[in-house]
Amino acid sequence: MQLTSQELIVAVYEMKGYAAVEPILVKLPQHKLIPFVSKIPEIGPFIENMPQETPKKSRSRSVKRVRNQLGQRSKEKEKPIPCQFCGEESIDFNNNEKIDLHYVLHCSMLTNCVACTQIIEVSSYTQHKLDECEKKADFKKCNRCLEAIELDFFEQHDTA
Numbered sequence: 001m002q003l004t005s006q007e008l009i010v011a012v013y014e015m016k017g018y019a020a021v022e023p024i025l026v027k028l029p030q031h032k033l034i035p036f037v038s039k040i041p042e043i044g045p046f047i048e049n050m051p052q053e054t055p056k057k058s059r060s061r062s063v064k065r066v067r068n069q070l071g072q073r074s075k076e077k078e079k080p081i082p083c084q085f086c087g088e089e090s091i092d093f094n095n096n097e098k099i100d101l102h103y104v105l106h107c108s109m110l111t112n113c114v115a116c117t118q119i120i121e122v123s124s125y126t127q128h129k130l131d132e133c134e135k136k137a138d139f140k141k142c143n144r145c146l147e148a149i150e151l152d153f154f155e156q157h158d159t160a
Helices: 005-016 018-025 030-036 043-048 061-072 096-106 122-132 151-159
Strands: 110-112 119-121 139-141 148-150
Touching: 005 018, 005 030, 030 043, 043 096, 096 110, 110 122, 119 122, 122 139, 122 148, 139 151, 148 151
Parallel strands: none
Antiparallel strands: 110 119, 139 148
16 A cells, blocks of 8 residues: 555654654645645644645635635735625635635635545535545535545445
């Protein structure tokens, strides 16, 4: 079994803790840290305090649409902008980096896919894993609960 560098970092974190991976993580640019947020909780505050940059990770179509709309509203910098997903309003959302951080760290209506780390809406998470995820072959739909279950755990899930 060959691990990706991200999987290796997470494995070291799980075995040795944050102190063991911190020297590696502090050297990574912000957009490379975002996939670790759901697996290494200590990264959240670290990312928020980093100098801002434009993330280069792909996003779901709805997130791209929101960023385009925010770009059109750049003239309205004084007005609070609502998050299109959760409704939270902030003047900071006029800044693309700030809205991206909100999407990744704080928006209750978005989550990171555990398989591909793409930011997606919670309401379409199961559908994403079954149809859109780059690792969709790793999931199967349970006919009982209708959730997308990892193939490695499907038999155990199905008999429970």
